Amino acid sequence: MIAETVCSAVAAAGLGIAAVTAFRRRFLTAARIAAYALVPLGLVMTGVVEWAADTAFSPVAWAGFGVLGGAWVLFAGTRAVERRRGRKGRAATTAAPHDPVATQASAPSLGPASRPDPQQPRTKPQAAPRADAADDFSDIEAILKKHGI
Template sequence: MEGTYHPDLEDRMLAETICSAVSAAGLGIAAITAYRKRFLAAARIAAYSLVPIGLVMTGAVEWLVDTAFSPVAWAGFGVLGAAWLLFMSTRAVERRRGGRKETTGGTEPSAVAPAASSPSRAVTAKPRTGAPAGEDFSDIEAILKKHGI
């Protein structure tokens, strides 16, 4: 049984070796940084350097390696991605509609004043008498003058 190939075991050992080497290299860089009297930066580098070895010790690397080579796990990531896309697309549609909710055929209670317009759609300026409705730009001109445009 010594000569048999165990891909899971070898993949885990490779990942653990890489994490250990990254941690050792990072701690070496932290020591050099501390030698140069940059203690705050050295402490930060040491903290980052301890993360990979901590992940190995907790078993997270083993879990990640098992997940990386599992087709079921990748299918699960695909399902999570599809769910995320659905959430984002519904939010985009909601924003485009301006926050209005779609009607569901009268199952929801009606508004108190269904014929009332929302404040953002209310017409605040009345057109001058004798002028066509689309040509009253006095309030727009006042705003532009106020801002110096």
């Protein structure tokens, strides 16, 4: 009963603040404040507040949260142990042993010409011969002259 009264008072105060904000001609902000103020009132009217208050003060509910937490700890612990062991267990003993993966198996099969030979030293590509600086700016000069600059 106290939780419903507090939520109703918060909603009334929020609607009052929204009215003052609307009086100052800030209608968008007033509408947003009114929306936030109506949330606690809606929660009271739907019964969520009563359910939450009953749950918060129920020892059975807290025991249920404890059981859920314990289950989570068991799940996390078993996954950690499974990762540490390298997933060895029932599935590894029943399955046939696998050969180790070849080191070149993950390289793309584009042929020997596409891959560089690791024994040959790399050479830097030669730069193309550079034309005169005047030739580089001739296009720009023509555009500037066309526009009278």
